[in-house]
């Protein structure tokens with residue numbers, strides 16, 4: 001394994017532009033369970049019923065029962081793998097990260113260029129009036145006792161829409177029936193452009209269109225390094241580091257530093 005990590009570090013050293021593409025597996029060691037796993041959130045809450053915009057609009061209180069649980073697991077710290085990627089970026093070896101995660105842990109670890117492909121759970125928007133609230137503000141709000149739905153002050157809806165109602169907050173995560181936000185698509189395209197190496201970590205690369213990112217790099221003549229506990233069969237990575245994200249990413253950073261000095 002040491003040899004493979006060294007080889008990956010050499011590839012980073014010789015690449016023109018390296019980017020990272022991450023998924024749930026980079027945050028499991030921080031304590032956020034993979035929503036898609038056997039015991040994950042989607043095994044208990046059918047996404048069709050709890051994670052579509054249509055479901056939210058029809059019954060936000062019902063969806064908030066799921067969101068309240070999601071909120072709780074998000075209250076964790078970045079791990080040494082997140083930190084290793086942030087250091088690689090600060091030291092000029094990584095141009096940025098496209099993540100499918102909504103937890104904000106890459107930014108919390110100090111990564112500056114992060115494209116949140118599936119949105120973020122760090123901010124909330126009121127659907128009727130469009131006002132945006134940071135997570136800390138939402139944390140402090142009064143909740144409806146049964147659903148845990150936050151109850152901010154009066155919504156900015158005009159009297160014609162019926163004044164006197166509280167805002168209806170939806171986290172800025174991309175629900176299953178929602179399109180990828182245009183700024184995320186543009187940000188990812190900018191990052192992927194001219195990249196000749198992509199570090200794929202903690203994702204089985206099965207969720208389209210995010211799963212296209214490694215292939216785009218390859219179409220540009222680039223290569224793929226995979227860091228995963230379980231193999232991502234469809235990825236066909238040129239170099240595989242099979243192991244935990246924390247161990248592999250921190251090992252890779254150390255190996256890169258050793259080469260550089």
Ligand SMILES: [Zn+2]
Pocket residue numbers: 126127128129130131154155156157166167168
């Ligand atoms: Zn509102």
